[in-house]
Amino acid sequence: MEKVADVQCFGGQQQRFKHVSLVLNCDMHFSLFLPPQAKNAKVPVLVWLSGLTCTDENFVTKAGAQRVAAELGIALLAPDTSPRGEGVADDEAYDAGMGAGFYVNATQAPWAEHYQMYDYIVQELPALLAREVQALDLKRMSIMGHSMGGHGALVIGLRNVDTYQSISAFAPICAPSQCPWGEKTLGYYLGQDRSTWQDYDASVLLASAKKSIPIRVDQGLADNFLTTQLMPEKLIAAAPQNYPLQVLQHKGYDHSYFFIASFIEAHIRFHAEFLNQ
Numbered sequence: 001m002e003k004v005a006d007v008q009c010f011g012g013q014q015q016r017f018k019h020v021s022l023v024l025n026c027d028m029h030f031s032l033f034l035p036p037q038a039k040n041a042k043v044p045v046l047v048w049l050s051g052l053t054c055t056d057e058n059f060v061t062k063a064g065a066q067r068v069a070a071e072l073g074i075a076l077l078a079p080d081t082s083p084r085g086e087g088v089a090d091d092e093a094y095d096a097g098m099g100a101g102f103y104v105n106a107t108q109a110p111w112a113e114h115y116q117m118y119d120y121i122v123q124e125l126p127a128l129l130a131r132e133v134q135a136l137d138l139k140r141m142s143i144m145g146h147s148m149g150g151h152g153a154l155v156i157g158l159r160n161v162d163t164y165q166s167i168s169a170f171a172p173i174c175a176p177s178q179c180p181w182g183e184k185t186l187g188y189y190l191g192q193d194r195s196t197w198q199d200y201d202a203s204v205l206l207a208s209a210k211k212s213i214p215i216r217v218d219q220g221l222a223d224n225f226l227t228t229q230l231m232p233e234k235l236i237a238a239a240p241q242n243y244p245l246q247v248l249q250h251k252g253y254d255h256s257y258f259f260i261a262s263f264i265e266a267h268i269r270f271h272a273e274f275l276n277q
């Protein structure tokens with residue numbers, strides 16, 4: 001992998017890398033923040049999954065997460081949201097194709113050739129980092145995300161409870177099988193047999209969770225997508241009794257990075273409790 005940017009930030013380093021992804025069958029970029037503690041010790045990793053239209057750079061430039069990560073000694077890994085490149089299938093709309101990988105392994109043409117984001121996030125990227133960045137302790141890993149990336153964090157965390165210590169999400173798509181964004185893209189990537197969608201639906205996965213993993217969700221009440229696409233009430237209804245799920249609702253906040261910037265510190269501190277044990 002090739003380092004394409006390396007900038008000092010709060011005593012740590014905000015870096016960006018380019019690499020060939022064998023799983024996605026294309027070149028990819030990702031961003032990595034190393035806190036100052038990484039100079040002397042291995043640090044835990046908090047993965048951030050972004051939403052529709054984002055690259056790996058939106059979170060890095062807009063969320064303001066580095067200060068608290070530097071204080072707590074946590075690395076922040078921000079992958080891209082889809083495969084990229086000239087030969088990669090795309091859609092005219094912003095909510096499918098490039099920038100909208102939905103963190104699934106596609107099974108349908110023309111998507112399956114590149115859209116394998118689930119395996120990229122769960123397997124290929126951590127394996128690459130384990131080989132290439134000695135400062136990371138990939139046995140201590142948690143996951144968070146926004147909107148489509150909140151869906152990704154919930155799905156990936158719930159399906160890999162022994163890999164991730166905790167999950168959090170900002171305005172996640174909580175029941176993709178029941179909202180227009182999910183129905184469109186899961187239909188594209190997985191086909192019309194809806195039984196195949198279940199493995200990528202956080203509400204379905206939470207309802208049948210056998211092992212608990214702490215989850216924090218924050219949702220703005222002035223979010224334009226709240227009732228049509230996000231539906232946190234479905235996640236709350238699906239949670240088994242006594243499941244460690246907290247859903248915090250915030251009056252006046254919308255879907256933007258201003259909302260994320262307002263609560264990112266609380267999310268990183270939440271994860272630190274489980275990562276720094």
Ligand SMILES: N[C@@H](CCC(=O)N[C@@H](CS)C(=O)NCC(=O)O)C(=O)O
Pocket residue numbers: 050051052053054058062094146147148255256257
């Ligand atoms: N109105 C937006 C819808 C997409 C959207 O809100 N994307 C969110 C995630 S679902 C985002 O993070 N956008 C990038 C940004 O704000 O930097 C658009 O058409 O770009």
